Amino acid sequence: MGMGEVKETETYRERIARRAAMEVEDGMIINLGIGIPTMVADFIPSDVRVMFHAENGIMGTGPSPKKGEENPMLCNAGGFPVTLATGASFFDSATAFAIIRRGLLDMTILGVLEVSQSGDIANWIVPGKRVPGMGGAMELAQKAKKVMVVTTHLDKNGRSKIVRECSLPLTAKGAADWIITDMAVMQVMPDGLYLREVMYPYCVADVIGATEAELKMDGEVGVFR
Amino acid sequence: MEEALTHFHDGMTLMAGGFGGVGNPPSLIQGILEKGVRDLTLISNDTAFPHIGIGKLVTEKRVKKVIASHIGSNPNAGAQMTAGELEVEFCPQGILAERVRAGGVGLGGILSDVGIGTIAEKGKQKVVLNGREFLLETPLTAEVSIVHAKKADRFGNLVFDTSARNFNPLVAMAGDITIVEADEIVEIGELSPEEIVTPGVFINFIVQSEGVNWQWAWEK
Numbered sequence: 001m002g003m004g005e006v007k008e009t010e011t012y013r014e015r016i017a018r019r020a021a022m023e024v025e026d027g028m029i030i031n032l033g034i035g036i037p038t039m040v041a042d043f044i045p046s047d048v049r050v051m052f053h054a055e056n057g058i059m060g061t062g063p064s065p066k067k068g069e070e071n072p073m074l075c076n077a078g079g080f081p082v083t084l085a086t087g088a089s090f091f092d093s094a095t096a097f098a099i100i101r102r103g104l105l106d107m108t109i110l111g112v113l114e115v116s117q118s119g120d121i122a123n124w125i126v127p128g129k130r131v132p133g134m135g136g137a138m139e140l141a142q143k144a145k146k147v148m149v150v151t152t153h154l155d156k157n158g159r160s161k162i163v164r165e166c167s168l169p170l171t172a173k174g175a176a177d178w179i180i181t182d183m184a185v186m187q188v189m190p191d192g193l194y195l196r197e198v199m200y201p202y203c204v205a206d207v208i209g210a211t212e213a214e215l216k217m218d219g220e221v222g223v224f225r
Numbered sequence: 226m227e228e229a230l231t232h233f234h235d236g237m238t239l240m241a242g243g244f245g246g247v248g249n250p251p252s253l254i255q256g257i258l259e260k261g262v263r264d265l266t267l268i269s270n271d272t273a274f275p276h277i278g279i280g281k282l283v284t285e286k287r288v289k290k291v292i293a294s295h296i297g298s299n300p301n302a303g304a305q306m307t308a309g310e311l312e313v314e315f316c317p318q319g320i321l322a323e324r325v326r327a328g329g330v331g332l333g334g335i336l337s338d339v340g341i342g343t344i345a346e347k348g349k350q351k352v353v354l355n356g357r358e359f360l361l362e363t364p365l366t367a368e369v370s371i372v373h374a375k376k377a378d379r380f381g382n383l384v385f386d387t388s389a390r391n392f393n394p395l396v397a398m399a400g401d402i403t404i405v406e407a408d409e410i411v412e413i414g415e416l417s418p419e420e421i422v423t424p425g426v427f428i429n430f431i432v433q434s435e436g437v438n439w440q441w442a443w444e445k
Contacts, residue, residue, distance in 0.1 A: 055318060056244040056391045072247070072441050073375075073389040079245035079274075079298065080443050090387055092394045092422075093244070093270065094326050097319025101339070131306065132297025133271070136318035138340050173342040 012182035015199060016150050018043045019224055020109055020180050023148060029053055031100070031140055033110035034078040036150045040109055051085065053105060055136040057096045060088030077136070100139045108144035110137060112176075114166045115149050117193035117213035119176040122168035134171060141172035153181035153210055160212035162186065162193070183207050185224060186215070197222040226256060229404045229430045232369050233262045240268040240325065240367035240400060241279050242393030245298060246442075248385070249278030250373035250406035252435045258285060266290040268325070268365055270318060270392050272299040277439045286310070292365065294318035298442075317345060320362055322395055327364035329398025329427075335362045370400025373434070374423075377407035378414070381428025382421040390422065397423045404430040 010018075013036050021043035024030065031053045032038050041063070044050065052061045054076045061076055062083035070081035099105065114122040121141050124134040141147055155161050162179060179186040184207045185197035195215045198207050200223050208215055233239075233256070243249035249269075258281060265288045272293060273280035280299045282288050290312040296302040305311035316324065317339050327335050336352055336359035339345070350361040372393045375386035383405060385393055397403050405428050 054388070056247070056388050058388050070443070071387060072437065074387040075245065075247050076388075077244070079247070079441075090385075090390055092390050093318070093322040093392045094395055096391075097322055100319060101337075130297075131303060131313075133293060133295035133313075133315045134317055134345070135271075135295040135297075138317040138343065138345060139319045142339060170343045 012152070013039060015224075016180050016182060019185060019199070020148055020150050023146075023178060024048060024050060024107065026050070028106040029059075029099075029104060031055065031105055031108045031144065033108070033137075033140075035111050037109040037111060038076075038078065040150070051087070053096070053099060054082070055093070055096045055100070055140070057091050057093055058082070058084070058088060059091070059099070060085040062088075097136065097139055100136070100143050103143055103145060105140070105144040107146040107148060108140040109148045109150055110140060112149050112151050112161065113155075114161055114163050114168050115151070115176050115179055116163050116166045117188070119147075119174045119188040120166045121147070121149065121171045121175050122166040123171050125169050127169065137171050141175040146177050147175045148178045148180065149176045150180050153183040153207075160210060162211050162213045164213050183210060185222075192216045194218065195221055197224045200225040226252070226432045229253070229432050230256050230260055232402050232404070233257050233260055235262055236264045237262070237369065238266040238268065238367040240365070240370040240396050242370075242372045242391065242396040243273065243278055244270050244388070244391040246273035246278035246280065246439070248373050248389035248391050248393050249273060250371050250434065251278065251437050251439070252432065253371045253404060253406045254279060254281060255435075255438060257282065258287070263287045264289045266292070268292045268367055270321060271295040272302040274298050274442050275301050277442065283311070290314070292316060292321070294321050315345075322392060324362050324365045325392065325395045325399050327362070328366035329395055332364055334364060336360070337362055366399045366401065368401050370396045370403040372397045372403060372405045374405050374407045376409045376411055376416060377405050377428070377431045378411050378416050378425065379431070380413050381405065381425030381431060382416050383407070383423040383425070383428070384416060384420055385422055394423045398427050400429075402429045403427055404432065406432050406434045408434045408436070
């Protein structure tokens with residue numbers, strides 16, 4: 001499916017993924033997190049060629065295999081079977097993270113529990129409640145050239161996940177570059193967080209009302225449909 | 226297998242290759258379970274899933290401490306941690322890989338800036354080198370390392386299966402004793418020197434795998 005097509009029944013998750021895919025450029029090396037980030041791959045146009053890095057030791061993962069054709073040993077970092085793209089390679093976990101720490105990832109797309117207006121990311125621990133661990137998120141968030149956060153704007157309790165300062169323990173400081181939610185597209189700049197687009201049918205006032213962080217604007221705010 | 230199992234004992238440190246169960250050695254884990262070994266300190270990327278791979282050791286309460294980057298796919302690990310039954314030391318994944326590698330290659334420690342400004346700093350010595358701040362990360366070794374290979378020759382040279390490589394080559398180097406479970410055991414000379422990922426000099430025992438004895442999480 002190309003990014004120009006909009007399904008009548010598109011979910012907010014698909015819309016976020018479709019918008020995130022527009023930031024993907026030809027030739028990029030990209031790591032996708034679990035959930036909405038994984039869906040981004042489905043919206044990248046076929047003439048934009050990228051290599052997907054999986055931190056369990058694959059450069060060049062392809063689409064999911066057909067049912068019955070899975071190799072249980074060939075999985076992405078989420079534990080789901082994958083296929084390989086042309087030119088793919090396998091390597092151990094140390095090399096997988098060498099690629100990350102050396103800054104060779106052009107983009108990482110990941111989910112968060114909270115993200116602050118200065119780009120701080122919290123996504124690995126809710127003290128006393130949910131403690132899954134950081135996995136590879138600290139390296140990914142700290143070292144990728146471009147860090148794109150994709151998330152719902154509000155948490156389950158209706159609170160803004162886009163905050164002035166994170167209250168949860170951090171994954172990385174000042175790491176996020178872009179934040180794409182079901183309500184807005186925002187960019188972290190050195191002087192603060194800028195609202196770039198609103199997601200249809202929300203308006204600027206809706207987004208400002210739903211956002212705890214201070215949102216700046218310069219020029220026109222676009223509408224993404 | 227019997228000889229290999231004599232090296233597992235209560236209270237030992239055990240290191241396992243694998244990532245979300247992929248690359249965990251199924252038959253060795255079954256052997257550890259059947260022998261009744263407990264109070265393990267487990268070093269592994271994660272705690273897999275409740276019924277998969279090393280996740281079974283956690284589910285059966287054989288582990289008292291785990292050093293891992295992630296336990297989220299095994300709710301038993303989280304529940305035991307909350308109940309105070311399981312001690313968990315979290316380590317960023319790439320740093321865990323390098324700590325295992327450092328242990329395996331005989332280094333005294335590594336310097337990294339990963340996790341600076343987060344609680345991952347806690348308890349770690351800071352080192353300033355050429356004006357940059359680093360955390361000193363300590364090497365990891367284990368009394369026994371367990372590894373899953375696709376093929377092993379009788380010298381212990383190893384070839385891995387696609388993404389089941391993950392932590393396995395690193396873990397293979399970091400055991401005082403390293404035991405490999407291989408899907409196929411071949412004669413010396415049958416593997417091309419060019420295709421061997423782990424040289425056999427790191428390996429102490431090779432056992433024949435009886436194959437994966439669990440259903441994968443996606444197989445439903």
